[in-house]
Amino acid sequence: xxxxxxxxxxxxGVTSSxxxxxxxxxxxxxxxxxxxxxxxxxxxxxxxxxxxxLNPYEHGECYVTNDGAETDLDLGHYERFLNVPxxxxxxxxxxxxxxxxxxKERRGEFLGKTVQVIPHITNEIKERIQILGxxxxxxxxxxxxxxxxxxxxxxxxxxxxxQLKWDLGEHxxxxxxxxxxxxxxxxxxxxxxxxxxxxxxxxxxxxxxDVLVCRTEHEIGDGIxxxxxxxxxxxxxxxIQSIDAxxxxxxxxxxxxxxxxxxxxxxxxxxxxxxxxxxxNEFLSRHKNPKSEVTIGLIGxxxxxxxxxxxxxxxxxxxxxxxxxxxxxxxxxxxxxxxxNIKEKLSHLDGALVAPGxxxxxxxxxxxxxxxxxxxxxxxLGICLxxxxxxxxxxxxxxxxxxxxxxxxxxxxxYPVIYLMxxxxxxxxxxxxxxxxxxxxxxxxxxxxxxxYNKINIEERHRHRYEYNNTYKAQLEAAGMKAxxxxxxxxxxxxxxxxxxxxxxxxxxxxxxxxxVSNPHPLFVAFIKAALKHSLKKNSxxxx
Ligand code: GLN
Numbered sequence: 334x335x336x337x338x339x340x341x342x343x344x345x346g347v348t349s350s351x352x353x354x355x356x357x358x359x360x361x362x363x364x365x366x367x368x369x370x371x372x373x374x375x376x377x378x379x380x381x382x383x384x385x386x387l388n389p390y391e392h393g394e395c396y397v398t399n400d401g402a403e404t405d406l407d408l409g410h411y412e413r414f415l416n417v418p419x420x421x422x423x424x425x426x427x428x429x430x431x432x433x434x435x436x437k438e439r440r441g442e443f444l445g446k447t448v449q450v451i452p453h454i455t456n457e458i459k460e461r462i463q464i465l466g467x468x469x470x471x472x473x474x475x476x477x478x479x480x481x482x483x484x485x486x487x488x489x490x491x492x493x494x495x496q497l498k499w500d501l502g503e504h505x506x507x508x509x510x511x512x513x514x515x516x517x518x519x520x521x522x523x524x525x526x527x528x529x530x531x532x533x534x535x536x537x538x539x540x541x542x543d544v545l546v547c548r549t550e551h552e553i554g555d556g557i558x559x560x561x562x563x564x565x566x567x568x569x570x571x572x573i574q575s576i577d578a579x580x581x582x583x584x585x586x587x588x589x590x591x592x593x594x595x596x597x598x599x600x601x602x603x604x605x606x607x608x609x610x611x612x613x614n615e616f617l618s619r620h621k622n623p624k625s626e627v628t629i630g631l632i633g634x635x636x637x638x639x640x641x642x643x644x645x646x647x648x649x650x651x652x653x654x655x656x657x658x659x660x661x662x663x664x665x666x667x668x669x670x671x672x673x674n675i676k677e678k679l680s681h682l683d684g685a686l687v688a689p690g691x692x693x694x695x696x697x698x699x700x701x702x703x704x705x706x707x708x709x710x711x712x713x714l715g716i717c718l719x720x721x722x723x724x725x726x727x728x729x730x731x732x733x734x735x736x737x738x739x740x741x742x743x744x745x746x747x748y749p750v751i752y753l754m755x756x757x758x759x760x761x762x763x764x765x766x767x768x769x770x771x772x773x774x775x776x777x778x779x780x781x782x783x784x785x786y787n788k789i790n791i792e793e794r795h796r797h798r799y800e801y802n803n804t805y806k807a808q809l810e811a812a813g814m815k816a817x818x819x820x821x822x823x824x825x826x827x828x829x830x831x832x833x834x835x836x837x838x839x840x841x842x843x844x845x846x847x848x849x850v851s852n853p854h855p856l857f858v859a860f861i862k863a864a865l866k867h868s869l870k871k872n873s874x875x876x877x
């Protein structure tokens with residue numbers, strides 16, 4: 334018998350940034366660990382078609398799926414927690430919804446009807462929600478609705494949830510509302526009123542929250558639980574505390590302790606059992622009990638923003654746990670790096686990661702950083718723009734090609750070692766037009782990367798326009814920078830390494846998008862291992 338897919342909606346109240354994505358991912362983890370097939374979807378109420386054209390200052394990192402969707406960074410959390418790939422269907426924005434409805438209208442699909450928010454926009458939203466459910470691949474679909482209830486732009490989504498409760502039946506759809514319980518230090522009290530108001534706002538749209546997850550800095554006592562249950566029309570067992578955690582990876586256990594999974598499964602009419610979190614807890618224990626520490630410089634131009642390099646930072650946590658090492662990440666702003674301060678900023682590092690990025694700002698600092706770590710044998714990992722910078726640095730300082738550059742930064746450079754391929758030249762639109770998603774890559778044997786991956790054929794995710802210019806390949810290789818991973822169809826260079834250096838690798842793709850708790854990325858694992866080796870060597874030298 335085909336099991337009906339169940340739908341869980343996660344909404345937010347009072348304020349944004351309460352961590353809906355982490356709650357959704359933690360709940361999903363607990364359900365997955367009880368044998369349910371779960372996926373998570375994010376609905377974003379903004380009008381951009383996807384976050385691909387958004388500045389990291391606005392939106393944080395743009396995450397990329399195997400099938401080439403440029404998505405919200407919460408999808409990264411979903412994959413890292415569940416170890417199940419997401420896809421185009423897992424992130425829907427208002428822009429996408431309207432684009433699709435307007436295209437249908439132009440094709441005449443609405444047969445002369447007036448096209449309206451209800452039913453046309455809400456139908457489109459309901460369809461998008463059910464694509465994953467109808468695929469037959471999942472028992473439970475968790476849909477996180479971005480923004481906060483009461484926002485004008487969230488209204489069609491909340492209305493779609495209200496309708497789905499009727500369409501699919503109450504036992505098949507529940508709403509988990511995440512809210513804030515602020516602590517007023519002057520009064521020395523936790524306050525429930527904002528939560529009462531946000532639950533009421535949800536009710537004005539005809540949606541009753543089934544479960545309340547309360548973000549709080551202090552324990553909420555029995556009195557507050559009783560009060561919230563009474564005022565917000567939920568059972569007391571459905572009032573769940575979510576207190577600040579020292580790591581996001583603690584949240585599944587915290588939710589387990591609070592019984593979030595039990596209450597959710599009961600409401601959906603599904604069986605609950607004890608989730609098997611053995612490997613998760615092994616990871617946590619290694620993460621929390623490191624035997625040594627390494628310092629990695631993250632060299633980029635968005636370093637002041639925690640969210641801009643989210644997947645890279647999380648990959649360090651996964652790789653640190655494997656190596657039982659605490660990875661201390663030091664942000665190094667590439668714009669302020671120059672010949673005069675480079676030693677002071679980088680000499681103490683055990684490894685340097687030059688980050689992905691777009692545009693000219695900060696690139697000379699990145700090139701200077703690559704030169705320093707190359708000449709001083711500090712382990713290096715360059716990702717996307719970081720790999721391109723490594724090629725430029727080598728061309729300039731080893732091959733002596735003065736002014737070598739990427740045509741992204743200098744259209745008229747005499748040595749375009751990184752350039753735009755013909756098919757990209759004709760493209761003028763910015764949205765969704767990069768080389769995106771998973772591409773095959775074949776590794777050369779007897780290279781560092783073939784050892785790191787322990788196989789020859791790999792698949793990694795891309796997000797870039799510019800490429801390594803094969804015209805310079807013979808010259809670069811002869812001078813010691815080897816192309817060790819190629820796209821088997823196009824011959825595009827995806828990986829470079831310098832065999833003479835202890836550990837120097839640049840990759841045109843983004844390994845960070847594929848690192849998960851149960852499957853830490855081998856490149857990050859090997860990079861941290863190399864950093865550890867460097868640090869031990871450094872210390873033994875300083876002891877002698
Ligand atoms: N700006 C570079 C390109 O488009 C690198 C992009 C990136 O680092 N993601 O090729």
